[in-house]
Amino acid sequence: MLKDFKEFIMRGNVVDMAVGIIIGAAFGTIVSSLVKDIIMPPISLALGKVDFSNLFALLKAGPKAAPPYFSLSEAQAAGAVTENYGNFVNVVFTFLIIAFVIFLLIRAINNMRRRAEAPKVAGPPTTKDCPFCVSKIPVKATRCPNCTSALPAA
Numbered sequence: 001m002l003k004d005f006k007e008f009i010m011r012g013n014v015v016d017m018a019v020g021i022i023i024g025a026a027f028g029t030i031v032s033s034l035v036k037d038i039i040m041p042p043i044s045l046a047l048g049k050v051d052f053s054n055l056f057a058l059l060k061a062g063p064k065a066a067p068p069y070f071s072l073s074e075a076q077a078a079g080a081v082t083e084n085y086g087n088f089v090n091v092v093f094t095f096l097i098i099a100f101v102i103f104l105l106i107r108a109i110n111n112m113r114r115r116a117e118a119p120k121v122a123g124p125p126t127t128k129d130c131p132f133c134v135s136k137i138p139v140k141a142t143r144c145p146n147c148t149s150a151l152p153a154a
Helices: 002-009 012-046 072-077 085-117
Strands: 057-060 081-083 127-129 136-138
Touching: 002 012, 012 085, 072 081
Parallel strands: none
Antiparallel strands: 057 081, 127 136
16 A cells, blocks of 8 residues: 555656646745735835725724724724625735736746747758659759659649
8 A cells, every 4th residue: 555655746847837836836935025025015005005904994992992093003903803805805915916916827828839849840851752763863863863754744
């Protein structure tokens, strides 16, 4: 049984899948940082210095401190029940960026496949068969180099 498991794990597609998952997780971290640290600050600035990660709706005040809560961390420290829609906006932006990058990758792969699968256009033939000895000869030949027969004009 251990031998079968080892054989299963060493298959190319299982190893490829594991590598893909690891790279995908690392890519997700990079995109999350891109959204949080690069894309959201200019959007926040354009919308009047709104910090999306601090956008929340208070559902129930916390027992430790009374509202108003000026940040999400302050509301959570007070034990308030909140709906964190700002974090949701960040996650949606992250998803859209990942989906767009994957779309671009798949589009590039499909273009490469189409180019590889495209039938090669053959030019005009450069040889023909000699009607007397059936050997290959140049199209412009007027006499067969093998049997020396005079060829009819094409």
